[in-house]
Amino acid sequence: MIGDRINLRSRWLALRNRLLANPRFQRWAVDFPLTRPLAQRRARALFDVTAGFVYSQILFACVQLGLLPFLAAGPRTRDELARHLGLDAAGTLRLLKAASTLGLVEPLPDGGYGLGAQGAALLGNPGIAAMVEHHAMLYADLADPIALLRGEGGPTRLGTYWSYAASAEPAGLEAGAVADYSRLMSASQSLVAGDILDAISLQGRHCLLDVGGGEGRFAASVAARWPHLRVQLFDLPAVAARAQERFEREGLGERAQAFGGNMLVDALPRGADLISLVRVVHDHDDESVRHLLAAVHAALPPGGTLLLAEPLAGTPGAEPMGEAYFGFYLLAMGSGRPRTPAELVVMLEQAGFVRVRQRRTRRPLLTGLITAEVG
Numbered sequence: 001m002i003g004d005r006i007n008l009r010s011r012w013l014a015l016r017n018r019l020l021a022n023p024r025f026q027r028w029a030v031d032f033p034l035t036r037p038l039a040q041r042r043a044r045a046l047f048d049v050t051a052g053f054v055y056s057q058i059l060f061a062c063v064q065l066g067l068l069p070f071l072a073a074g075p076r077t078r079d080e081l082a083r084h085l086g087l088d089a090a091g092t093l094r095l096l097k098a099a100s101t102l103g104l105v106e107p108l109p110d111g112g113y114g115l116g117a118q119g120a121a122l123l124g125n126p127g128i129a130a131m132v133e134h135h136a137m138l139y140a141d142l143a144d145p146i147a148l149l150r151g152e153g154g155p156t157r158l159g160t161y162w163s164y165a166a167s168a169e170p171a172g173l174e175a176g177a178v179a180d181y182s183r184l185m186s187a188s189q190s191l192v193a194g195d196i197l198d199a200i201s202l203q204g205r206h207c208l209l210d211v212g213g214g215e216g217r218f219a220a221s222v223a224a225r226w227p228h229l230r231v232q233l234f235d236l237p238a239v240a241a242r243a244q245e246r247f248e249r250e251g252l253g254e255r256a257q258a259f260g261g262n263m264l265v266d267a268l269p270r271g272a273d274l275i276s277l278v279r280v281v282h283d284h285d286d287e288s289v290r291h292l293l294a295a296v297h298a299a300l301p302p303g304g305t306l307l308l309a310e311p312l313a314g315t316p317g318a319e320p321m322g323e324a325y326f327g328f329y330l331l332a333m334g335s336g337r338p339r340t341p342a343e344l345v346v347m348l349e350q351a352g353f354v355r356v357r358q359r360r361t362r363r364p365l366l367t368g369l370i371t372a373e374v375g
């Protein structure tokens with residue numbers, strides 16, 4: 001039965017692909033009114049995949065040159081823009097025209113430019129500009145994707161940036177080695193925290209431990225949303241020190257405490273009835289993840305809950321974000337892989353968790369959420 005279905009599917013794929021690759025069929029499909037919209041959508045999608053790296057570099061230029069915040073204050077003439085960007089008139093116009101086709105800026109009838117819809121959306125999430133800027137490293141690392149896939153590319157820039165990824169002694173990393181990635185994570189955390197906290201209630205919980213919690217932005221958001229909760233954070237010592245500073249700066253006092261250590265070696269602090277792993281699991285290879293989930297399970301009391309939140313592979317409507325973007329990002333970084341909810345459910349159950357459930361979040365592209373309990 002299954003063999004018949006596989007045969008049928010491969011015959012259908014062969015037929016479909018022969019047709020799609022046939023120039024006569026392609027011509028017919030764009031001429032025929034009923035197939036035209038689909039054929040045009042497919043052609044556009046193929047072009048976008050082919051040209052995507054150019055679009056990304058146009059966005060990079062806009063971010064580096066501070067174009068979008070400049071337009072956020074109101075429309076500008078081309079002369080004002082040229083002065084702000086430090087480009088000549090021709091370079092300015094070339095960038096503006098390109099950026100307007102991407103929705104980043106919008107041409108106005110008087111020849112000036114305003115902020116475009118995508119530009120406004122980008123500014124609404126301050127983490128995106130920081131992500132775009134750090135993509136310069138990924139762009140360089142991906143210059144020879146085949147060497148990267150073969151593991152022959154040598155040290156990568158992202159591997160150096162995410163200093164713990166390749167470190168044999170991550171707990172010994174110094175402040176300077178963790179500062180850049182900690183700031184980036186913090187800048188991109190606010191929407192993530194909002195979406196997680198809108199998806200679940202922490203009523204009736206006493207203490208949250210955020211493992212791999214970075215500078216403490218998520219833990220601080222939890223503390224702000226649920227004033228009855230105590231929050232703890234565990235991260236590498238140099239990162240935990242940054243979190244402790246934030247807790248003190250934000251006046252969290254006794255309610256918040258940061259612990260330094262190596263989550264893959266050291267026991268996790270006890271006492272929390274809720275543990276979160278936010279954008280942590282996908283950074284690590286399977287063996288480390290198994291170890292980490294077992295450590296989290298051991299640290300929770302019966303009835304305790306794990307919140308596992310990160311972009312998930314196979315997210316409907318956002319498939320390339322998982323296996324394409326994170327698949328290659330993590331390859332360049334040198335550790336981890338994107339995982340589907342089904343893969344995580346298996347790993348969580350193997351670690352002893354029960355009632356493993358995927359929760360609906362507002363922006364699954366940004367944050368998927370799985371909860372799991374200790375029986």
Ligand SMILES: C[S@@+](CC[C@H](N)C(=O)[O-])C[C@H]1O[C@@H](n2cnc3c(N)ncnc32)[C@H](O)[C@@H]1O
Pocket residue numbers: 164170178182185186189211212213214215218234235236239261262263264277278279280283
């Ligand atoms: C991708 S960041 C996510 C930070 C934060 N959870 C967030 O979403 O903004 C991963 C975090 O895990 C921490 N980390 C990585 N390896 C670790 C280890 N072996 N022990 C403790 N923390 C570790 C890093 O320092 C970093 O803060």
